[in-house]
Amino acid sequence: MAQIIVVTSGKGGVGKTTSSAAIATGLALKGHKTVVIDFDIGLRNLDLIMGCERRVVYDFVNVINGEANLNQALIKDKRCDKLFVLPASQTRDKDALTKEGVGKVLEDLSKDFDYILCDSPAGIETGAMMALYFADTAIVTTNPEVSSVRDSDRILGMLQSRSRRAEQSLEPVKEYLLLTRYAPTRVKTGEMLSVEDVQEILAIPLLGVIPESQSVLKASNSGVPVIVDQQSDAGQAYADAVARLLGEDVPLRFVAEEKKGLLKRIFGS
Amino acid sequence: MQNAVLELKGSSFTLSVLHINSKDLDRLLTELDAKLAQAPQFFVNAPLVLNLAKLADDLPDLAALKQALHQRNLFVVGLTGIDSAKADIAAKLQLPLMKSGKDSKNTPAKAVVPARSTKIVKQNVRSGQQIYAANADLIVFGAVSNGAEVIADGSIHVYGTLRGKAMAGAQGDNHAVIIAKTLSAELVSIAGNYWLSDSIQEHTNGSGACVRLDGESLIIESLPL
Numbered sequence: 001m002a003q004i005i006v007v008t009s010g011k012g013g014v015g016k017t018t019s020s021a022a023i024a025t026g027l028a029l030k031g032h033k034t035v036v037i038d039f040d041i042g043l044r045n046l047d048l049i050m051g052c053e054r055r056v057v058y059d060f061v062n063v064i065n066g067e068a069n070l071n072q073a074l075i076k077d078k079r080c081d082k083l084f085v086l087p088a089s090q091t092r093d094k095d096a097l098t099k100e101g102v103g104k105v106l107e108d109l110s111k112d113f114d115y116i117l118c119d120s121p122a123g124i125e126t127g128a129m130m131a132l133y134f135a136d137t138a139i140v141t142t143n144p145e146v147s148s149v150r151d152s153d154r155i156l157g158m159l160q161s162r163s164r165r166a167e168q169s170l171e172p173v174k175e176y177l178l179l180t181r182y183a184p185t186r187v188k189t190g191e192m193l194s195v196e197d198v199q200e201i202l203a204i205p206l207l208g209v210i211p212e213s214q215s216v217l218k219a220s221n222s223g224v225p226v227i228v229d230q231q232s233d234a235g236q237a238y239a240d241a242v243a244r245l246l247g248e249d250v251p252l253r254f255v256a257e258e259k260k261g262l263l264k265r266i267f268g269s
Numbered sequence: 270m271q272n273a274v275l276e277l278k279g280s281s282f283t284l285s286v287l288h289i290n291s292k293d294l295d296r297l298l299t300e301l302d303a304k305l306a307q308a309p310q311f312f313v314n315a316p317l318v319l320n321l322a323k324l325a326d327d328l329p330d331l332a333a334l335k336q337a338l339h340q341r342n343l344f345v346v347g348l349t350g351i352d353s354a355k356a357d358i359a360a361k362l363q364l365p366l367m368k369s370g371k372d373s374k375n376t377p378a379k380a381v382v383p384a385r386s387t388k389i390v391k392q393n394v395r396s397g398q399q400i401y402a403a404n405a406d407l408i409v410f411g412a413v414s415n416g417a418e419v420i421a422d423g424s425i426h427v428y429g430t431l432r433g434k435a436m437a438g439a440q441g442d443n444h445a446v447i448i449a450k451t452l453s454a455e456l457v458s459i460a461g462n463y464w465l466s467d468s469i470q471e472h473t474n475g476s477g478a479c480v481r482l483d484g485e486s487l488i489i490e491s492l493p494l
Contacts, residue, residue: 124397150396150414150415150416151396153395153396153397153414153415153416153417154395154396154397154416156393156395157394157395157396157397157398157417158397160392160395161398200430201412201414201415201432203393203411203412
């Protein structure tokens with residue numbers, strides 16, 4: 001049985017798709033057979049971040065409607081043979097997702113895969129509810145600012161009340177906080193909430209802190225998940241988060257302000 | 270748009286109530302004349318409500334009484350003290366049945382009497398969630414987030430940080446209290462008397478606190494929790 005992980009946030013633009021792509025790739029690189037599903041029907045992005053947009057023929061909605069089978073729709077990643085992408089439909093909307101349809105697809109995927117990542121759309125409507133409904137684990141992606149924290153809090157409430165596990169009174173969904181776009185310098189000046197502030201409000205275990213980084217934008221534009229770039233701070237932070245997701249105890253990095261060298265202090269960064 | 274030519278509004282008036290304790294019309298009128306003689310000007314054209322509570326079924330001739338009062342420049346405007354089952358008496362006289370403020374307040378007070386229970390929530394109350402403890406106290410083992418609402422007919426205890434809205438005594442219980450391990454609420458309300466976060470901040474130091482109602486206004490006491 002595969003573990004179903006939803007990457008969610010409530011708020012848009014906080015890095016759900018970036019994180020989904022990175023974590024899915026990270027799990028696959030560690031040898032786990034992983035599929036990442038784009039639930040953002042109508043606003044398909046995951047295929048771009050994963051660099052497979054030219055190979056999309058059939059999509060998630062085609063599979064739900066029985067117009068294609070899973071093998072036709074799944075796209076094998078070119079870098080890692082344990083990783084597959086199930087793209088969203090760009091021409092449909094969220095109403096194309098039904099609980100029965102999504103449930104059937106996830107059940108079929110469960111037989112073959114170790115991990116199923118669901119990249120949730122923003123909001124709390126059908127699309128987001130479908131993405132989180134079947135989850136065993138939730139990665140709540142949050143930026144260190146108040147509106148994102150409040151939206152994450154709302155999503156945590158939804159996980160506790162509207163997920164399959166809640167409705168059937170099973171063991172609750174495991175919730176993890178992934179803090180993205182973190183800038184220690186701005187935390188120090190009080191422009192940004194600190195890790196501790198966010199954790200105090202959301203009160204869920206911390207999966208990782210991803211620093212604000214140029215490498216993320218570069219990776220997105222070139223269609224390579226940022227975790228592949230192990231020289232970058234964000235790539236390393238995602239690798240740490242994946243290790244923690246697999247139960248390893250890894251110390252937190254990139255949360256303190258980087259000490260500038262003498263030359264940097266003189267010439268600026 | 271045309272302006273409305275009438276408006277319906279509620280107002281309260283002080284009315285004299287004549288308590289009728291006998292069905293003997295002659296005795297009633299003799300006594301009344303004696304009373305009117307003491308202050309004749311005071312009662313000229315005065316509206317009167319007849320209270321028949323003391324008389325069970327043994328009613329005097331009300332039509333004659335109404336007529337006799339009218340001759341003395343007293344206008345009967347309503348009946349009170351008879352239960353609504355006998356509304357036809359009032360209808361015959363073309364008078365409304367009236368209920369005094371005291372009577373109507375007494376009825377719901379009796380309904381609230383049943384003993385209260387307790388509702389316990391063992392997790393954080395997240396933004397967008399609303400918890401209502403009907404006819405119960407509410408105890409939360411966790412935090413109440415910004416954008417969440419906890420409501421109870423009784424008191425509210427939050428053993429975590431209260432950041433959202435808390436409304437105790439939702440049915441009007443003045444004795445309800447709100448206790449929080451850390452009080453940093455958006456709104457606290459007791460029996461409809463509320464404070465917003467600005468007023469709350471002025472009265473707390475972000476520690477444990479108890480909010481209660483002192484007369485008409487809220488007070489916040491700090492608690493060493």
